[in-house]
Structures are given as C-alpha cells and as structure tokens.
Amino acid sequence: MKRIGVLGFGRRINSVLKNLMSVADGNVSVVAFYDNSAKAVERISAEYPGIRVCSSVEELVTSPDVDWVFIGSFNAAHCGHAVAALDAGKDVFCEKPVATNRQQCQDIVAARQRHPDQQFVVGFVLRYSAFYRTMKRWIDEGRLGRLISMEFNETLSPFHGAAMHGNWRRRSEWSGPMILEKCCHDIDLLLWMTGSKPSRVASFGGLNFFTSANAHHNDLYPVGPKGFRYYDRGLATGFAVGTEHNITPFNDDKDTIDNQVSILELENGARVSFHFCMHSAKLERRFYMCGTRGSIRADVLTGTLEYTPVGWEPTSETVRPIEGDDHGNAELPMVQDVLACMLHGAPPPTTLEDGLRASYTCFGIDEARENGAVVDMAGYWADIKR
Template sequence: MKVGIIGLGFRLGYLGYVFKAIDEAFEVAGYVDPEPAGLATLTEKGISAGRAYATPEELIAGEKLDLLMIGSPNHMHLDHIRIGLEAGLKIFCEKPIVSTIEQSLELAALLSKHGPDRLMVGLVLRYAPLYRDLRAAQAAGTLGHVVSIEAAEHIEPYHGAFFMRDWRRYGRYAGSFMLEKCCHDLDLYNGVVGARPERVASFGGRKSFILANDPSRDGVNDLQLFHRKPSGWLGSDKVFDSDGDIIDYQVAIVEYANGVAMNFHTNLNVPDQFRRFCVIGSRGMAEGDFIRGYLDVHEVLSGRKVVEKRYAKETALSQHYGADEQMAAEIIAHVRDGGPLPVSPLDALEAGILALSMDEARMKRTVVDLRPLWDRFDEALHARAA
C-alpha cells in the first residue's frame, strides 16, 4: 500500500511506524512538509519517508497513491482534503478534521459533491477496547435509555506545557484547545447519546499557565517537566509567559436534541491525570477511565456490578489505550476491501462543531443554540453537486 503524507509531524511519524508494524506492505512513497518533525521517528524505526515534495499537487502527480494521509496543522486540513478528493484519492485526515465553523460548512459541501466514503478521520478513541465495551453494554440494554453524562479529560503539566509552547497555542492554527484535544471525547459521547447537541454553555480561561505561577519565581530552577514533550512547528520555550491565546481549563454543559444532558470538564495542569466518564441511564450506570483503565457497569434495580473490565494504559504499539494499532488495522482493511469503520467524517464534523460552539459560548458568555447552525450544515451537506 503506497501512501503519501501531507504534514509529517510527530503524530504521522508515529502512525507511520504503527501502520508499518501492522502491515509490512505499508510504504511511504513521499511527503510534503517544510519542517518534518516526524521524519526522525520514521528514520529511527528504519522506515523510509520516500521523496520530499514541495507541494501536495506535486506529490499526487509524482506518485501512484493508495492513500493520502493528512497531518498538517488544523487550519490547513480543508485545503488538503479538497486537493485529495478532487484527485480521486482515499484520504486519512488527523483530527480535528477542520478548524472553524465556516470550514465545517465548506467540508460538508465538499462531501455533498464527492461523498463521505473516501475520507477517513483519526478519531482514534472510537477504536479503543474500552469504548467498544461501553457501546456493547449499551447495545445490550444494560443502561436503558441514556439520561445524563459526566465526563472529563485532564492532562498532566508536561502535556499542558506542550500546548503552551507548540503551534497549537494559537487559535488561528488549532481552532481551540477544546477542538484540538477534546474533540476525541466529545465524539465518543455524541456517539453514546445518538443525537446532535442543541444547546451549549461554557466557562473557562487560563489560570495555571500564567506568569504569577512560574516556579522559577519561587527559586525552583529545575523546569525540565515543562519541556519534556518536544514542540514542532513554531515551537517556543515559553510556558508561563506564552504568547498564545489557548485556555488551560474549561467546563461546559450540553443539552442534546433527545433531551440527554452532559457536563464536560478539561484542565491542562492535573498532576494525577484522568480521562473518565459516567454514563447514567434509566436501567444502569457505566463508569470508566481510559487512563486508569477500567469499565464498571452497575444495574439500577439490583445494584449489582454486571461488567467489570480492566485495560492496559498502553500496549507495545499504542499511545491511546490499545486503539492506535486497531485503527491502523481497520483503516488498512478499509482501503483495501472497503470494510466498515466505527467513525465517519460526519461524526468528526459534528464533534468539531460542538467543540467550537463550546468556545463560542465561553467567549460570548451566553447559551449557544446550535439548531440554526445544524440547518445550515444540513443544507450544505445535502446540496446538489453543481
């Protein structure tokens, strides 16, 4: 399987290794990236990155590709997806699939013209064993009707500092932290709810990674923790005096079209991090944590624990709780045989729109009604191709 990469950053450098480990026939034919931060990963693993091309158009013209993989900064995804679709290629795009509401509507129009089947998205947690077990319990009727969800994604200070130093610190490139990092989680719970979000309120800001909290002001000079994770394009050493517009904590509440309610909390400065959820239904309750590696399901009537599963945080290949290698295997099968996938570009767009609406609510300090936006989205999605 010959693959071209647009945006050979850390993520696609790592995924290139995972895909190659799953399928020896996986071959990177060429890439486009003026600063390929992920090239070193491929080189260290003995994997060739093929030829360096100056533009996506030159890459596509110069190679016969089975798959185009997009790992460029978020604000570039739409243009790169458009180039791939117009060239008739199958495409894998890292999340978030686009970075603004307007880009979401533009991509919906593109999918109206080209169809969604040639576009795959790297919402990797859909492939996690824990999530699949949650959906299995739900499908078995153990939870009954979902009523409400409490969920959180909290990350350790070294990872939070990475966001303060990386290109993702700028909303004009990343969209926002809620979009860049938490679109995974929002997609999962959209899937559990089975309906679109309709109303959103949110609050947050930056209170941890500010100059007043710089440990060096208190004489702490060993600050390796905050530089442990390398940054790529537009990288900076500044952590507590970052020039970015990113937040470091946010809470949101969501009401879905079917009446399900959810609260979601994220924080970038949590020393004992967790990524957990509690899905409460009419007949049962499911609690789980991707980082701490458990899923427990209790029945309402008996109070019995009917599901008790434990999971490894990482496997030999996966940075995401066993999901990376599973995603690679299923993407490869899909490219070759058209096998089913657990997540679609439409799911990715809906998760992204929710994340961006959370930020709109946070910035405007108001409840955002998404229903007019969904009308615009559906109009773009179902428009006749010109």
C-alpha cells in the same frame, strides 16, 4: 499495494504510519511527503530513506504514484489539505479535527459532495479501543436504560499541558479552539455513546496557569532524571518533535485556554457536563452516566469499567477490558480497520460526518464561552443537512 503520500509529517502521523506498516504485511508503502518545516523535512528524509520530498501540497496530491493522502499537519491546514486531496482523486486519512471553523466545515462538505465515492477516514483513535467498544456494547444492550444525565472529563498532566502550551497548539490560528484540539476525541465519544447530539450548550473557560506570571513554577521542583526541568519534560521528550514553534509554555504569545467547563443538553433530553483541565496532578479520562436502569462509570486511564444496575440489591460489575493508557490501547485496532478500508474497501469506521459533528459541537461550546451565552446548536446542524 497502496502508496501513501503525507501532508504534514510530524509526531502523530509518523506513529500512525509505523503502526499501519507493522500490520500491513508489505501492502502499503510511504512514497512521498510535503512538510513546510525544514526540520521535519530533514528528520523524515533521514528516517525514511528513498522517500520523495515534495515542494508543495499540489505536487503531493497530484502525484500519480500516490493512492492515499495521510494528513498530519496543524489542525488549521487539515481542511485545505483534505479538499486538495479529494479534488485530486485521492482517498484520505485525516487526523482529528477535520476543520477549525465553520467555513472550513462547509468547504469540506462541498468537496465531499463532489467526490462521494472516495474514502475518507478520520483518526478518532479512541473509538477503536476494546475499552470504549465494551462500554458502547453495554449501552447498546440497554444496561443504562434511557440516559438521564452524565458527566465526563479529560484532565491532562502538568507536563502534557505544558507541551501543548509551548507548541503550535497555543495559537488558535494553527490549532483552532483548545476544546477542539484537545477534546474533540472526547466529544466524538459522547456523540457516539449517546447516539445523540447537543441542542444547546453553555461554557466557561480561560487561561489560569500557563502564563508568564507563573514561570516561577518551573523552579519549584528538582530537575528530573534526564536533566529536564519539570515543565520542560513534555517538550523535551517527545511532544511536537522538531517544528520551529516550540517555546516555553509560560508564554503570553497565545490565545488558547487551559481549562474549561461546559454544559450540554442533548436532543434526546439528557444533560451533560464536561470538564477539561491542562494542569492536573490527578489524571482522569472518565465518563459517569446515569440512566433509568443503571449507571456506568468508566476511566480509560485505569482501564476500569463499572456498571451498577438499579434494583433492591444491585450487584456491580467491574471489568478491566484493557490495561490502561491514554488511548485505551486503540492504536493497533485503528490501523487494522484503516488497512481493511485501504485494501478491501471496507467502510471507514470513523467518517467525515463523525468529524464534522464533533467539530461543530466544539465550535458551539467555544462560541458559548467567548460570548457568555447559551448557544442554540440548530444553526450548526443545518450546515450538515444542507
């Protein structure tokens, strides 16, 4: 039996825990939590009768009845929570991203060096989907040959973007850069699929829609079936339930952005472009990779994976390894792997090192956007080697 304590008990970690308990056959239980929102404390206490409410991070991580600490707080708190849990001798499941700035990455690396034998799993859920695992297998089989260049993207629906811009994600002091908060998953997939990492990056991005000047857009569409205005739908129906930070997405109380295009050159010589937009009527989460022996096009939202080899009369292969959803039906496979790690000491399938590489790539991209410069990534990678 493994007993879990939770730091930051919001929508995401609740869903992870519900899925975990659904496959754990009574072998895990959630015993305690700490959340700094009174609303969250009230909601979770009602939802988990008998759970102990802690009054500090310290109390939670030093509780003798807690074996694993699950971290689902705002991004900027992850590092402090993870370091406290490691130093208290606990194993850790940490939601992405592991850190919101370089200093935090260094702090977490130092904590890891102090406690190399404790488990540390990062919640990069997309990696667990049959969709991306099939795509990775195709690449490892050599179907692409050597990767020459590629593009990938994440385009969010307007009400998804609205939910993000109306909650804590609007402020980098809580979320870090938006590319980190929203796209470190996609960046992790890039690094995993290519087995490489960027040597230099450039980027442009900004805030072009979710500002007070566009508030009138909420009046352009009829009120929806449940009585919500169009841009209030995400907030009102689920995203960021119950924290004190929810306001209209058309606010100027923010320093994060809603669209960005980036270019990356990888250490293996391939070139990459990445586009994200938080106000998209047509949704995609798509990869398009061109190699010396073939091309792969993959959109997890439709679940369609296509391969076309180079040749005189190429026959394309198209498979639908999953029914499409934003995470490629990866939630149950992820908690099954997390459970194996918890109960049987199986190696963590997505590690702190994966989390650090994705975070550093996002920091480099955001530095390039802020400074209007091409960023050499060598300095970031030196941090990990130290």
